[in-house]
Amino acid sequence: GAGVSQSPRYKVAKRGQDVALRCDPISGHVSLFWYQQALGQGPEFLTYFQNEAQLDKSGLPSDRFFAERPEGSVSTLKIQRTQQEDSAVYLCASSFGGPAYNSPLHFGNGTRLTVT
């Protein structure tokens, strides 16, 4: 497709369940980012991939959060033993690569996770 695709669009999980969120970036985009957006807040950085290498995971809030991009294209964000504070919109973005000032990020529509 022409844009970044995320699935599912909505996910409801019971506390303690594991979830997996998928991101299909724009074809050929080297860089892939995950952001977390709480209600009424701006997106906050979680992690960054360059091809299949996870170069920065400094934003992951706990060891329950895990991201992978094994073949350098599709990425999955996994949250284990979900907690209510994990409820948020999870955004994926991709870019050709390089610094943000000359390689704009293209965002998907996000996955809204609700933990009950």
Add this chain to the structure above:
Amino acid sequence: GDSVTQMEGPVTLSEEACLTINCTYTATGYPSLFWYVQYPGEGLQLLLKATKADDKGSNKGFEATYRKETTSFHLEKGSVQVSDSAVYFCALSDLGGSARQLTFGSGTQLTVLP
């Protein structure tokens, strides 16, 4: 660390009114500054950017000037339209830190009434 503070919303204007959304930043290095917009039901998209002091970014009638002396990047439009109703996010990318990732403000909801 880096941070972005933007004007709290929501902002409600009548069509053809003037718009200003304030944005100030704190950065340890040499930031590039951005405005992203999120229309209802859509993903974030880049509206405009400025990469150095005194640069002016512009797009779709919106403008913002990078003011290093006041650490500001206010978004302005002279005459808003109903179609401008969206959430606007100010953001920075700090070349002194991780140049690839963005630090966002909390967003400002704009509603334009006909």
